[in-house]
Amino acid sequence: MDRVSQVIQGGYCIGCGVCPFVDASLAMRMDEDGKYQAVELSQEHSDIASRVCPFANGEYNEDVLGKEIFGSVSGIQHDDVLGFYLKTYIGHAVSGGFRDKGSSGGLVNWMASKLLAADKVDAVIHVKESSDGNVMYSYQVSRSVQEIQNGAKSKYYPIELSEVLDYVKNHDERFVVIGIPCFIKALRLLEEEDESIRNRIKYHIGLVCGHLKSSFFALAEAWESGIDPEHVKNVDFRYKLPDRPANDYAIKATGISNGKPIEVVKPTRELSTTNWGYGYFKYNACEYCDDVLAETADVTCGDAWLPGYQSDGKGTNVVVVRNSDILDLLEKFSSETQLEEVPSELVVQSQSSGVRHRREGLSYRLHLKDEAGEWRPTKRVSATDNIPRNRKRVYEGRIQLMNESFTAFHGAQESGEGMSFFVRHMGPIVKAYKKADNPLWRRIARKVKRILSGTR
Structure with a gap:
């Protein structure tokens, strides 16, 4: 069995779509759980399919690719979490309405628009609302600031x-692409193989990533907000609420209810499916990824989940710059942003939960696969079970939450009970997970602290 087959058959496909681009024996399909997956049309695959797969090509990991791409850049540094970097910032866009329209500080689309304005690219490849009635969103090409802003938000x-x-293959133009870490890595691997793609994709803007969701996530959010899955049109996943902290946002779902158009705004704290730590409807591949900050991208942006920043509901970005052209861009248009250069450790701290899950948690998940004698991707962290017992229970609980969320959603559809079935099915699993994540010694310590401080 070759490596791309191992990825597909082992359930590690992230659905990036790069392998079928290079190999006609593979195709992309949406599976019964609402995830894009590569499908084997035959058992014979080219070697290139394995070389471009981000979960099959263990030799070209993010460290190797990063060194090849950025290692010779003057002033470059390296961090185990950030990868290679020139400078790190926290801030937001102040012009053009990018911050208001974005999920966070608006710097992703601002940078894309400035690459256009500086004549560095001819078009932007990013995700926008799809005209295909079967899916809400798809990768598309934009050529103006307005088109870019139409694709704003996560x-x-x-x-x-x-x-x-x-x-891209059929248009001799210059592109910038926006994507999550594994997609950017897949593109970099493809560019190693295809000169025309390498020459045309000039820049890569990476997004800090917790994990990729199946379509069930959007449908469940809308369903719990009052719109039946068959009648959901669109979900805005990061609808900003006035005068609320950045991490207290809502969804805005649109669709049809009782034969009439409906639009519902619902704070995510009122929905059972939106706790990111539960990992509902997560791609299994995400449990075997060790890149949080898109280490092979020219620049990476994410949310500044830090004290002093997340209280600002307008949103703030962390920024990791690896390409000197991006630094020049930030300087040229500095009046349009508010950026503070910060130590790299602060950016790492902003993503501490995701980093722990992708490093310590991944090492334990790899151990579980090895113990079961199952194939799994080669990663930069080593398999181990040498972690605290309660953390093992946490990571085991997250695997169960991920797997059971799909079972529960199918059950909600088949039972006719709707999301009440989902909540009831997941309830005991969530309770067990919370207990694992909040062990007895921690509860006792908190109680003692309250007693000593004179509170109840």
Whole structure:
């Protein structure tokens, strides 16, 4: 069995769409759980399919690729979490309405627009609302600031690159692409193999990533907000609430209810499916990824989940710059942003939960696979069970939460009970997970602290 087959058959496909672009024996399909997956049309695959797969090509990991891409850049540094970097910032866009329209500080789309304005690229490859009635969002090409802004905000939804790569292959233009870490890595691997793609994709803007969601996430959010899954049109996953902290946002779902158009705004704290730590509807591949900050991207942006920043509901970005052209861009248009250069450790701290899950947690998940005698991808962390017992229970609980969320959603559809079935099915699993994540010694310590401080 070759490596891309191991990825597909082992359930590690992230659905990026790069392997079918290079190998006609593979195709992309949406599976019964709402995830894009590569499908084997035959058992014979080219070697290139394995070389471009981000979960099959263990030799070209993010450290190796990063060194090849950025290692010779003057002033470059390296961090185990950030990868290679020139400078790290915290801030936001102040012009053009990018911050208001974005999920966070608006710097992703601001940078894309400035690459256009500086004549560095001709078009932007990013995710926008789809005209295909079967999916909400897809990768598309934009050529103006307005088109770019139409694709603003995070899309917690399955997407794939094969169709837009066909477009790049047939258009001799300069592109910047926006994507999550594994998608950017897949593109970098493809660029190692395909000169025309390498020459046309000039820049890569990475997004800090917790994990990729199946389409069930959007449908469940809308369903719990009062719109039946069959009648959901669109979900805005990061609808900003006035005068609320950045981490207290809402969704805005649109669709049809009782034969009439409906729009519902619902704070995520009122929905059972939106706790990111539960990992509902997560791609299994995400449990075997060790890149949180898109280490192979020219620049990475994410949320500044830090004291002093997340209280600002307008949103603030952390920024990791690896390409000197991006530094020049930030300097040229500095009046349009408010950026503070910060120590790299602060950016790492902003993503501490995700980093722990992708390093300590991954090492334990690898151990579980090895103990079961199952194939799994080669990663930069080593398999081990040498972690505290309660952390093992936490990571085991997250695997169960992920797997059971799909079972519960199918049950909600088949039972006719709707999301009440989902909540009831997941309730005991969530309770056990919370207990693991909040062990007895921690509860006792908190109680003692309250007693000593004179509170109840």
